[in-house]
Amino acid sequence: MIDIAILGCGTVGGGVAELLETNCEQVKAAAGDEVRVKYILDIRDFKGTKYENLVVNDINIIVNDPDIKIICETMGGKEPACSYSKLALEHGISVCTSNKELVDFYGAELSEIAKKNNCSYLFEASVGGGTPLLRTLKTLRHEKIDKVMGILNGTCNYILTKMKYENMELADALKIAQDKGYAERNPDADILGYDTARKIAILASLVSGKRVHYESVKCEGITKIDKLDFKYAEMLNANIKLLGVYNQGYEVIVAPFLIPNSNALYGVNEAYNAILFHGNMLSDAMIYGSGAGRYPTASAVVSDVVELAHNLNKFIYNGLSLELNNDIKAERKFKFLVRAAGQDALSAFGNNITELESINSQCAFITEAMTGAEFDAKAAGLDIKNKIRILEAI
Amino acid sequence: MIDIAILGCGTVGGGVAELLETNCEQVKAAAGDEVRVKYILDIRDFKGTKYENLVVNDINIIVNDPDIKIICETMGGKEPACSYSKLALEHGISVCTSNKELVDFYGAELSEIAKKNNCSYLFEASVGGGTPLLRTLKTLRHEKIDKVMGILNGTCNYILTKMKYENMELADALKIAQDKGYAERNPDADILGYDTARKIAILASLVSGKRVHYESVKCEGITKIDKLDFKYAEMLNANIKLLGVYNQGYEVIVAPFLIPNSNALYGVNEAYNAILFHGNMLSDAMIYGSGAGRYPTASAVVSDVVELAHNLNKFIYNGLSLELNNDIKAERKFKFLVRAAGQDALSAFGNNITELESINSQCAFITEAMTGAEFDAKAAGLDIKNKIRILEAI
Numbered sequence: 188m189i190d191i192a193i194l195g196c197g198t199v200g201g202g203v204a205e206l207l208e209t210n211c212e213q214v215k216a217a218a219g220d221e222v223r224v225k226y227i228l229d230i231r232d233f234k235g236t237k238y239e240n241l242v243v244n245d246i247n248i249i250v251n252d253p254d255i256k257i258i259c260e261t262m263g264g265k266e267p268a269c270s271y272s273k274l275a276l277e278h279g280i281s282v283c284t285s286n287k288e289l290v291d292f293y294g295a296e297l298s299e300i301a302k303k304n305n306c307s308y309l310f311e312a313s314v315g316g317g318t319p320l321l322r323t324l325k326t327l328r329h330e331k332i333d334k335v336m337g338i339l340n341g342t343c344n345y346i347l348t349k350m351k352y353e354n355m356e357l358a359d360a361l362k363i364a365q366d367k368g369y370a371e372r373n374p375d376a377d378i379l380g381y382d383t384a385r386k387i388a389i390l391a392s393l394v395s396g397k398r399v400h401y402e403s404v405k406c407e408g409i410t411k412i413d414k415l416d417f418k419y420a421e422m423l424n425a426n427i428k429l430l431g432v433y434n435q436g437y438e439v440i441v442a443p444f445l446i447p448n449s450n451a452l453y454g455v456n457e458a459y460n461a462i463l464f465h466g467n468m469l470s471d472a473m474i475y476g477s478g479a480g481r482y483p484t485a486s487a488v489v490s491d492v493v494e495l496a497h498n499l500n501k502f503i504y505n506g507l508s509l510e511l512n513n514d515i516k517a518e519r520k521f522k523f524l525v526r527a528a529g530q531d532a533l534s535a536f537g538n539n540i541t542e543l544e545s546i547n548s549q550c551a552f553i554t555e556a557m558t559g560a561e562f563d564a565k566a567a568g569l570d571i572k573n574k575i576r577i578l579e580a581i
Numbered sequence: 582m583i584d585i586a587i588l589g590c591g592t593v594g595g596g597v598a599e600l601l602e603t604n605c606e607q608v609k610a611a612a613g614d615e616v617r618v619k620y621i622l623d624i625r626d627f628k629g630t631k632y633e634n635l636v637v638n639d640i641n642i643i644v645n646d647p648d649i650k651i652i653c654e655t656m657g658g659k660e661p662a663c664s665y666s667k668l669a670l671e672h673g674i675s676v677c678t679s680n681k682e683l684v685d686f687y688g689a690e691l692s693e694i695a696k697k698n699n700c701s702y703l704f705e706a707s708v709g710g711g712t713p714l715l716r717t718l719k720t721l722r723h724e725k726i727d728k729v730m731g732i733l734n735g736t737c738n739y740i741l742t743k744m745k746y747e748n749m750e751l752a753d754a755l756k757i758a759q760d761k762g763y764a765e766r767n768p769d770a771d772i773l774g775y776d777t778a779r780k781i782a783i784l785a786s787l788v789s790g791k792r793v794h795y796e797s798v799k800c801e802g803i804t805k806i807d808k809l810d811f812k813y814a815e816m817l818n819a820n821i822k823l824l825g826v827y828n829q830g831y832e833v834i835v836a837p838f839l840i841p842n843s844n845a846l847y848g849v850n851e852a853y854n855a856i857l858f859h860g861n862m863l864s865d866a867m868i869y870g871s872g873a874g875r876y877p878t879a880s881a882v883v884s885d886v887v888e889l890a891h892n893l894n895k896f897i898y899n900g901l902s903l904e905l906n907n908d909i910k911a912e913r914k915f916k917f918l919v920r921a922a923g924q925d926a927l928s929a930f931g932n933n934i935t936e937l938e939s940i941n942s943q944c945a946f947i948t949e950a951m952t953g954a955e956f957d958a959k960a961a962g963l964d965i966k967n968k969i970r971i972l973e974a975i
Binding site: 202206209210213214216217218317318319322323326327329330331448449450451453454455456459461466467468469470471472473474475476480482485486489490493494 | 596600603604607608610611612711712713716717720721722723724725842843844845847848849853855860861862863864865866867868869870871874876877879880883884887888
């Protein structure tokens with residue numbers, strides 16, 4: 188019997204408890220032993236539910252119980268998740284989490300603490316929800332992975348899918364996403380790209396072996412995307428997706444991209460996530476799955492529980508490092524699709540542009556490859572309606 | 582230092598040797614120790630190459646060397662690969678392989694031998710080449726996976742991609758695939774679906790936990806697919822792909838399918854492979870990668886070498902079982918897209934058909950859902966030009 192505790196029994200934590208019950212036979216076969224929830228730490232008391240007798244309010248009860256070998260931290264946010272995780276690891280209890288904010292902010296430090304105390308800190312559910320991503324990347328350590336890019340935010344992808352396939356405006360698509368529970372009342376973290384930035388920062392850290400902080404990610408959201416952009420995308424046999432992009436040596440960015448229909452990310456729709464990566468031997472590979480949702484995310488947490496069950500009292504390599512990534516310098520050049528009022532922009536961007544058929548009296552064209560800074564310099568004083576980078580190849 | 586031997590230093594085996602050299606630092610970090618090729622068993626002598634001094638012709642030299650902990654069997658075919666693998670496992674040497682024929686034919690027996698001798702039999706490279714598939718499925722044992730379907734043959738996918746995007750006939754696309762080295766001179770194993778059948782048989786065995794033999798897979802190839810089918814597919818916003826399909830409880834089949842553009846498999850083009858699966862908690866997930874090729878396949882072999890290096894003298898669960906799968910009975914019903922000469926077919930298939938706009942004086946329609954046997958009964962005596970199953974949802 189392996190006893191675990193769940194910190195925060197909300198959407199994800201509650202899903203973990205349910206999964207362990209619904210799939211108890213499968214979990215037992217996978218973990219090599221029965222997995223039982225002994226404690227739930229939550230501010231609610233779950234009176235009248237089957238969890239009633241499991242609830243505690245004091246983390247010390249959990250970390251001082253020698254039966255507890257694994258803790259699922261599904262509280263989210265920095266505190267008290269950080270202090271609790273630290274305390275658990277200092278007691279030699281392994282922690283797995285869905286908390287991307289904490290992994291980005293303090294994950295490398297928590298990993299060091301885990302290593303010192305012969306236990307582990309895993310975070311499969313923090314990137315891509317149910318997408319079986321980090322464990323797959325971990326089996327590719329023998330590759331030189333130089334590029335990772337992905338659709339990492341289900342809410343934005345849902346909105347962009349509605350805009351493309353149902354010809355909606357962003358505001359209307361956002362409203363539906365909110366009604367369906369995909370988007371928060373305050374959707375800024377999603378649509379301004381911050382959530383994607385946290386996830387690509389974690390991925391860039393893992394793949395480069397050196398820490399890339401969320402704050403260093405250059406971030407553009409989807410708020411300027413308009414129905415017209417999808418019309419131009421269609422002309423170019425492309426789709427528009429919000430991507431987080433890591434290219435070895437270049438700045439990590441989050442921005443909307445035009446994706447040609449020859450790229451595997453083109454057809455990743457609805458609230459799905461997908462992450463494409465390139466290894467020197469492997470070539471391209473992609474992992475696709477449910478980017479969010481109670482059960483898919485719980486399934487990712489439980490995949491960590493299973494791995495931890497097989498490695499009790501051991502530190503499992505998780506790819507995080509305290510060393511800062513200083514290799515990331517240049518901004519990568521991309522071609523841009525540009526919409527602008529009037530015709531001035533055409534001449535400002537020089538001779539090497541490709542003009543597109545005009546819709547709605549705006550001009551539209553594709554620039555030569557340039558950095559965002561070079562773009563801004565050329566665009567100074569012009570009435571640019573939108574610009575979208577073009578993904579040429581992974 | 583971990584010493585290994587490579588049996589068969591052809592495309593894949595040679596790729597393994599190269600990868601271990603090119604990525605030696607990465608492999609060392611991944612495996613926790615340096616990995617060295619001590620022997621190459623091959624009928625060639627590799628005179629004048631750096632492999633010259635590694636070549637042996639006698640398997641007994643390898644299995645009797647106590648330094649050898651891992652063998653990569655990249656010979657292909659049943660014999661002598663089977664006898665050599667058996668001999669190695671009996672000596673407590675773990676084996677990893679790219680040999681799908683052997684895995685299907687004798688993999689479960691080899692796994693039993695491995696278990697008895699505290700070593701392992703792994704076969705990541707046998708399905709999907711470089712696609713990181715089996716190791717990912719292994720991290721999902723806590724799920725109830727009831728469906729697996731995939732594009733498992735790069736040659737067929739390349740041919741179908743050319744037909745769709747370059748409006749080619751099958752014969753012309755096949756010729757290009759042969760010129761590019763994707764397809765063999767005798768392409769039957771690919772285009773008749775046999776290769777896909779072997780792979781889906783292995784996947785069905787792994788996911789169901791019980792053995793499904795290649796011979797029990799119902800198999801239709803792509804030889805009847807015609808440019809016209811792609812015209813109808815386009816009308817229906819669909820693509821045509823050769824799929825291997827496992828649905829819990831149903832017959833395992835290989836056949837061309839119409840894939841709607843809302844499905845993630847729709848956009849998997851060129852020689853890429855992709856496998857979509859459904860878990861009760863996870864929902865849908867997909868793994869995409871290079872289905873073949875020297876380096877991607879070698880990378881999959883090396884991922885096994887790394888796992889074996891961490892688990893010397895241990896049996897690693899690999900999902901194979903000697904127990905036969907007897908749950909597979911019914912044939913699943915699908916709707917069919919039908920092309921037929923004349924108008925007789927329309928009435929033969931009853932009132933619930935959806936007629937499509939005719940091209941080239943043939944009639945075309947979509948049937949209600951039925952089994953292949955039901956289809957054949959209705960089609961008796963009619964001049965059916967082609968029928969393609971329609972994938973409605975995973």
